[in-house]
Amino acid sequence: MEVMLSVIIGSMIVAAIAAIHARDLLSAIIAQGFVGYGLVICFVMLRAPDLAIVQIVVETITLVIMVAVVLDSSRKELETVIDRRQVATTGMSLLFLVLLLFFFNRAIGSLARFGDHTLRMSEAYVTGAAEQTGSINLVTGVLWDFRGYDTLGEATVLFTAAIGVLTIIRLEGKK
Amino acid sequence: MTVFILCFALFLVGVHGVLTRRNLIKVVISLTIMEFSIFLMLALVGYVSMGEAPVLGSDLVVPQLVVDPLPQAMVLTAIVIALATNAMLLTIAVRLYKKYGTFDIRRINELKG
């Protein structure tokens, strides 16, 4: 199980590196699609069918929108020039990587081993939750009953994003 | 433990892309990869080995081992939000391309007004 997951995540990392360094924007987007669909397989293996359904649809719509944007404008990647700023940003990125690695090293000690998850909170969400909420899909019960505020906030963010797209992309004002 | 480290490596790839790429579309792709790694991390943390999916039968019997439903509920909403914010970033990129004729952030910085 853990070996299979490691292989899939490893191929996702390779695809992500390919996406970042591709010479053509269209192939970069397709490599990003590989990462997204690999995530779907991981979700299925991690027993999260809800997430797999959402991710596979959302990834397809993202790819459609991205391909439309790239075909509208240019699909050529810029020339990489090695000058002072490029060296500075690369050094900055390396510094960030080392810093994040340091904190990750500190934080990983407090995580339980993979597969040994126990939490005081999750007891209340699992035992007796179906009787309390009436929903036998526990994820939906958490989503709309125990944590309704969160979900309402997320719906508001989605609404705001749609309004923002409409505002940004309008060329001429309404009469 | 290896899966956590690999997942973190995926996040680092995204950070590297955001910091070093000059093309706006590449920056959006790197941000998407960072989002993916965070979804994967939350789903990995909630996994219980040999656990079952958090959907009960109609007899309401809770199985012995169940995967934690709380991280799944959080990731579920976050995926849709990620799509909406991605679309918004892409529209900003499209408008910048219309105005300046390039996706290069440095040229956009220079061509003010």
Next chain:
Amino acid sequence: MRGMSVIVKKIAQLMSSLIFVYGIYIITHGHLTPGGGFAGGALVAGAFILLILANGSEYVRLKRQEEGSSLIESIAVLSALVLATVGLAAGSLVFFNNWLPGGIPGQLISAGTIPLYNIFIGMEVAAALITIFLALVIYKEEISK
């Protein structure tokens, strides 16, 4: 944006109806099976996007569609808020209170207000995604003119 050949158009019409019905199923059975408002809404939006991609932008009157989907989005968010506030008034002063009778768990009409929330959020997600896509298509039409 021009449409594709007649084969693609016919297959897209057949498939999009199936995808639409599957999305409705995912939304309404969100409290029984995996899925729910977010997944089903994205599927419904996908059905519409498939139709528009296959048939070209002359197929729908874009501006009116965009206004309609934006309106549906606002109405869905508003009704979810109203439902939550009614819980505040009807129940024991708890926002998001599940005030409808629970019914028998495992049946289609059960779980109180959760299916209603699922339907509203499904409408909201579908309308938001269609609005974003239509805005991009309208922009493309306008710059190619």
